[in-house]
Amino acid sequence: MNFQKIRLGPGLYFVATPIGAARDITLRALDVLASADVIAAEDTRSLRRLMEIHGIPLDGRRILAYHDHSGAGARGKILDALHGGKSVAYASEAGMPLIADPGYDLGKDAAEAGHQVTCAPGPSAALMALTLAGLPTDAFFFAGFLPNAKGARRARIEALRDIPGTLVFYESPKRVAACLSDLADVLGDTRQAAMCRELTKKFEEVRRGSLADLAVALNDKPVKGEIVLLVDRAHSETVNESDIEEALKQALRTHSVRDAADLVSEMFKLPRRPIYQRALKMGKE
Ligand code: SAM
DSSP: OOOOOOOSSSSSEEOBBSOOOTOOOOOOHHHHHHOEEEEESHHHHHHHHOOOOOTTTTTOOOOEEGGHHHHOOHHHHHHHHTTTTEEEEEEEESBBSSSSSSOOOHHHHHHHHTTOEEEOOOOOHHHHHHHHOOOSSSSEEEEEESSSSHHHHHHHHHOOOOOOOOEEEEEEETHHHHHHHHHHHHHHHEEEEEEETTSSSSSEHHHEEEEHHHHHHHHHSOOOOEEEEEOOOOOOOOOOHHHHHHHHHHHHHHHHHHHHHHHHHHHEEEEEEEHHHHHHHHHHH
């Protein structure tokens, strides 16, 4: 038996569920599901199935259906349970609740009413994709699903153009080729990207390449399954000399020559050596 019944204090417990492989659930998540007074889920059938796989009995508990769009009625039932001092476990269909999934309104209302809100964390497709994509992870921006309509989609991509981090999108296999082609048109053919598909499942696949290459490949040969798209940040090709000078001047006020050079070469994605020599010269002046 992989779980144990524990004494849970009153409060809302978000529970992460697997994004593919059923065993990708933490022991603590199983304990919470086994022990909560009340269980609620975005998809009651898939949670019941997951609990069956792991041998967790319902013990007379009914799984309440809850989605943020179910409205104040369904949320009211859960909040009533919390007011009554119960522990409530809530799971979305897959991965972390709230990450392109319901739970935001529930968590917000519960916290505002003064209840304890916590989480048994676990897998999320966005984080796994970042781990595999081969793109920088020092900063990233989760942009969820792009709009369906082409005009709105392009406008959204335009708004994300200069974000200084890796962009992360969730996408459906039906739209992925059209999205990649819009991404290439708006952000430029050569931006590096990755398509991560069916993560943790049998046909897991990671394809890396330029936006244009990926768009052509997926248009020629469509794929199936669940997809995360990642896009590298813009790298300015023509760095303004005076911008470098100014950044070094600023950095040298509070950093050693070595650290200032590290900071500025990273900032402009430029080789460190010439920046260091320049910083050295400026430091002496
Ligand atoms: N809450 C989930 C999470 O934490 O990742 C995301 C739920 S969202 C409704 C579903 C989308 O997540 C899918 O359409 C796909 O874009 C992405 N996704 C979920 N599981 C995936 C997987 N195994 N491989 C690739 N993408 C996945």
